[in-house]
Amino acid sequence: MTDDRDRIIPGYAMHRVLGRGNTSAVHLAIDPEGRKVALKIPHLETLRVQDAAERFANEVRLTLKFKHPRLVRGWAGTPHGQHAFLSLEYYPQGSLSDHLEQQLVRRLELQRALRILADVASALAYLHKQGAVHQDVKTHNVYLDDQGRAALGDMGSTYFVAQGGKVSGSPYYMAPEIYHGETSSSASDVYSLGILMYELLSGDRPFNGNSYEELMVAHLTRFPVSLSHLNPGVARSVSKMAELALAKRPSDRPTAEAIRREILLSLGEQTDEERGEDDARKPPAEPVKNVGRHGHSTQRTAPRPADTTPPPKTDKDDEKRGWNPFRRRK
């Protein structure tokens, strides 16, 4: 197999590197139809390690399968082999995490933050309706367009509940039940959305720590200050939703759809504004067979009953290099 730098994908003209993640390099490219696309090419190392290769293949399959205006759209892809790639809708503004890093103040302007949060909630509501769990909601996986709209990306860890999948997450966003070693669910996505709500509307994440263990203790035992106290501009109804989203028990959390509706109401918008678009882009009829998806540091297959095994350290980057929450804001 050739070196990472020499790899080309037939039919695509590569322009420049947009970014590099742990799994892949993403290039700005022109596809065979003349569109500007974000072309994701897995590192050779990714293809060599079975778990990582399967995670990439899962991302390719599910990105191409799901279609929703608030999900990063997949144009084409090859899940396996030397020419594995995923061609994605190009977001010139990059990720929300890039955007926050460029800002002096981490708190976004209220309307802007609410719009982004409503979009992420919309993407999750769609996925949950399809019976899927995303498992990796975080600023790094939210992309922004020129109109201030957002789309959720990175389906690498996504799985269909009916088929089960490996539990994973990013420690800053991970729900208590995942720390407890239990299965993930739509409610754990809602918890991650709650963290994102605090992050964007207050300018800080509700739970912090200098180690994985400190973060785990924070998620398991602490309760955040009310969001409307931290940012008086936030409507009480939205603040309440964020607090409920961070409930320690999954069954106490609202749905992503309920959160979306509350945010849209506070924006003064109709709550069914995307129904037309949703209908236009048909959801998948069936769950994907043999998904074989794998999370960052997958420890077991869900769904399974709760057990007492220690919580997984679920970020492969942290596993490889040792935990350092300040190395990257993922």
Ligand SMILES: Nc1ncnc2c1ncn2[C@@H]1O[C@H](COP(=O)(O)OP(=O)(O)OP(=O)(O)O)[C@@H](O)[C@H]1O
């Ligand atoms: N659709 C897109 N439009 C514009 N830029 C993108 C797009 N997708 C990815 N990028 C850029 O490429 C970078 C790497 O992408 P990404 O984080 O998805 O790679 P990865 O290797 O899958 O990530 P991970 O580290 O989670 O495995 C992003 O941080 C972003 O800057």
